[in-house]
Amino acid sequence: MIGKLTGKLLEKHPPQVLLDVGGVGYEVDVPMSTLYVLPHAGETASLYTHFVVREDAQLLFGFASRAERETFRQLIKVSGIGPKIALAVLSGMTADELAATVEREDAGRLAKVPGIGKKTAERLVLELRGKLAGTTALQAHASGLFAPPASTRDDVVNALLALGYNEKEANTAIKALPEDVSVNDGIRQALKSLAKV
Structure with a gap:
């Protein structure tokens, strides 16, 4: 089992990265949440990994934290959830x-x-309840500090990446966006702020 890799980040091609560890290049599939926090190509990166051996393939999945990897492992235990949906x-x-x-x-x-359809979502809630405990979100939620999901911001970042901006530019552009902004308005405002730079 390959549990962790540390090496030079050679390439980023979402959802895959290429990591050079001692002269061996590992192709690692990562979720966007991990991709956002990875350094630039040429810099050193560490990934907690989950190795899958199938009849037709050997797959390596990477995560920025142990908690993220553990969440992935819990997701793929749910009936009907494979590694690709877990990454999604x-x-x-x-x-x-x-x-x-x-x-x-x-x-x-x-x-x-x-x-993820409605039935799969309901099955996830049912099968994962209590199994993801101990994360900071649950403690924050219990104390009323939980912020709403950042899915709109993620959509804006993904749109900017698709338009050719790099992650640093995209993440900088979304910092000034209001909390309740729609995806379309967010993209428009982010593009305006990037045009000024």
């Missing part, structure tokens, strides 16, 4: 947001993730 869930929300969403039994929020 973690690309749509952080591990902490997922834990709080499950505890709130908010299947509607989960159903907004691509590849």
Whole structure:
């Protein structure tokens, strides 16, 4: 089992990165939440990994934190949830947001993730309840500090990345956006602020 990799980040091609560890290049599939926090190409990066061996492939999945990897492992234990859908869930929300969403039994929020239908969302809530406990989101939610999910901001960042901006530019552009902004208005405002730079 490959549990962690540390090396030079050679390439980022969402959802995959190429990590050079001692001269060996590892292709690692990562959720967008991990991709956002990785350094620039050429810099050193560390990923907690989950290795899957199938009859037709050997797949390596990487995560920025142990909590994210543990959440991924809990997701793929749910009937009908494979690694690709688990990555999609973690690309749509952080591990902490997922834990709080499950505890709130908010299947509607989960159903907004691509590849997750209403029935699958309800099954996720049912099967994951209590299994994602101990994360900071649950503690924050219990004390009333939980912020609403950042899905709109994530959509704006993804749109900017698709338009050719790098992650640093996209993340800088969304900082000034109001909390209740729509995706379309967010993209428009972010593009205006990037045009001024």
